[in-house]
Amino acid sequence: MASSIENNNEKLTLKSSDGEEFLVEKHVALQSTLLQNMLDSDCSSADVIPLPKIDARTLALVLGYCKKHADASSSKQGELNSFDSEFLKDMDMGALFNLVLAANFMEIKGLLDIAAQKIADTIKDKPHQEVREIFHVENDYTPEEEAAVREENRWAFEGFP
Amino acid sequence: MPEDLLVLILHRLIQLSDYFRFGAVCKPWHAAADHQKVHRRRDKQEVPMLLILPPAKTAEEADYHCRRLYSVTQIEKGPPQFGASSSLSPEVLWFFSRMVSITSTGSSQGTFIMRANCKKSPYLPIPSLDPIDDAIVNITNLKVLEVLFGNQLNGTIPENIGKLANLEQLAAASHQQPDRKSVCFAYELHQPQFSNNRTRQIKLG
Numbered sequence: 001m002a003s004s005i006e007n008n009n010e011k012l013t014l015k016s017s018d019g020e021e022f023l024v025e026k027h028v029a030l031q032s033t034l035l036q037n038m039l040d041s042d043c044s045s046a047d048v049i050p051l052p053k054i055d056a057r058t059l060a061l062v063l064g065y066c067k068k069h070a071d072a073s074s075s076k077q078g079e080l081n082s083f084d085s086e087f088l089k090d091m092d093m094g095a096l097f098n099l100v101l102a103a104n105f106m107e108i109k110g111l112l113d114i115a116a117q118k119i120a121d122t123i124k125d126k127p128h129q130e131v132r133e134i135f136h137v138e139n140d141y142t143p144e145e146e147a148a149v150r151e152e153n154r155w156a157f158e159g160f161p
Numbered sequence: 162m163p164e165d166l167l168v169l170i171l172h173r174l175i176q177l178s179d180y181f182r183f184g185a186v187c188k189p190w191h192a193a194a195d196h197q198k199v200h201r202r203r204d205k206q207e208v209p210m211l212l213i214l215p216p217a218k219t220a221e222e223a224d225y226h227c228r229r230l231y232s233v234t235q236i237e238k239g240p241p242q243f244g245a246s247s248s249l250s251p252e253v254l255w256f257f258s259r260m261v262s263i264t265s266t267g268s269s270q271g272t273f274i275m276r277a278n279c280k281k282s283p284y285l286p287i288p289s290l291d292p293i294d295d296a297i298v299n300i301t302n303l304k305v306l307e308v309l310f311g312n313q314l315n316g317t318i319p320e321n322i323g324k325l326a327n328l329e330q331l332a333a334a335s336h337q338q339p340d341r342k343s344v345c346f347a348y349e350l351h352q353p354q355f356s357n358n359r360t361r362q363i364k365l366g
Contacts, residue, residue: 097162097166100166100169100170101163101165101166104165104166104169112169116169116170116172116173117173119170119173120170120173120174120175123170123174123179123183124174124175124176124179125176125179127182128182128183128185128186131182131183131186132186132187135162135186137162137186137187137190138187139186139187140187140188140189141185141187141188146185149184149185149191150185152181153178153181155178156177156178156179156180156181156182157178157181157182157185160182
């Protein structure tokens with residue numbers, strides 16, 4: 001934490017998978033454990049840091065989250081909570097999945113938690129057929145196989161189509 | 162979809178039934194759920210389900226005695242229409258909806274077994290965030306309370322059980338038995354006017 005304060009004005013450049021560059025203040029980047037470790041080990045002090053797994057749209061979202069959380073003081077937890085829920089509201093599932101992958105890769109625990117939780121909340125209490133539609137998952141079961149899976153834990157499907 | 166991501170989602174599915182239905186979506190999802198089976202069994206405290214006799218439409222059905230499992234989130238959305246023989250008291254339903262919000266945080270510890278004071282005494286094992294949560298002390302007609310003490314309790318009686326004015330029996334299922342002295346103390350705090358008589362009536366076990 002001490003290093004983030006003394007180098008408060010330093011900036012670094014992140015490059016998305018589709019080649020877009022983002023100039024980020026260091027204390028914002030430190031929200032990511034991955035970037036923190038890179039900076040601590042001093043392997044990327046001046047260069048552009050490539051993030052080959054994250055596209056520009058997702059990276060912009062991630063950095064928006066990091067900036068909000070880096071700038072807010074700990075006393076504003078309530079404000080951060082409402083920012084978090086507003087942040088994911090109305091986001092389409094594709095964007096949400098990319099966000100989870102990015103948060104996982106960049107090790108941003110808070111973002112990973114809220115995004116994965118949002119997906120889990122979408123799935124729960126829904127019939128599996130509806131889950132397929134929401135996430136565009138192809139059903140690769142034969143009717144017999146699907147029946148067998150249901151039969152393994154028949155109680156879990158009671159009350160569902 | 163990478164399995165890493167599926168696992169992250171699986172870890173956040175609270176209900177065991179959601180976990181099983183997750184595997185019915187497609188083969189890769191089933192494989193991910195299957196790989197997490199050991200982890201799930203070992204690390205996750207399952208939210209218990211209600212075992213309820215649903216209302217029978219015909220005499221034949223009533224004869225069949227088919228009980229059904231209900232998840233807490235199903236109950237929250239709107240309780241199923243129970244027959245008169247298996248009605249749940251409003252307190253129990255309310256308590257369950259409270260539990261949903263508590264267990265949603267994913268940090269449940271300890272377990273309650275509560276027998277509420279209603280005709281058919283539904284028997285509910287309930288995990289809770291806090292050993293004696295405010296939710297339980299608000300059920301003022303609770304007569305029997307069994308507590309499985311978690312490690313965080315160190316075997317002491319939480320003071321707020323003194324709010325349970327109608328408690329008749331307090332049981333601990335762990336090695337730590339509740340002692341009369343700390344029960345008296347809890348009641349002196351909350352109901353000084355009749356603490357001595359009350360606490361002597363409570364059966365400890």
